[in-house]
Amino acid sequence: MKKSEAGQLFNISRNTEEIGSPTQRLEILDWYHLRENLYKVGGSRKRLKQAETLQWQGQLNNAIALFTNIVSQASSKLLYLYAKASRPNCRLWGFSKTTTWLNWFWSIKISRQTD
Known part of the structure; x- marks a missing residue:
């Protein structure tokens, strides 16, 4: 053909x-x-x-x-x-693709305690 x-x-x-x-x-x-x-x-x-x-x-x-x-x-x-969908952009909140929600939460909590 x-x-x-x-x-x-x-x-x-x-x-x-x-x-x-x-x-x-x-x-x-x-x-x-x-x-x-x-x-x-x-x-x-x-x-x-x-x-x-x-x-x-x-x-x-x-x-x-x-x-x-x-x-x-x-x-x-x-x-x-x-x-x-209305939740914030993970990249803007300091997440990486390997960051879990719990790791991110504790890093924020610890940084606030040391300030």
Whole structure:
């Protein structure tokens, strides 16, 4: 396939709505891209292999169900970050990337006692 032909194929695939009605066409997702996007989700290797097997068998809903817990965990972590967004900038308060909150607190407390 020439490069120009590949570009035309890509353009056709982007406009699938123009090719017949949904009942007249069959849209597929190739295995390579299905796996590629599955592994972008992340999680344990065991869970990814399990999901890959389910996808191969056409059980996409079951494969997706394996990741609902991960999604809720990620959502709760993002909500935690959002809730703490109003806190001060750590760099401005003298933190380094290796400083823990407790170390920083004690260093401030000790410096105030010696002043």
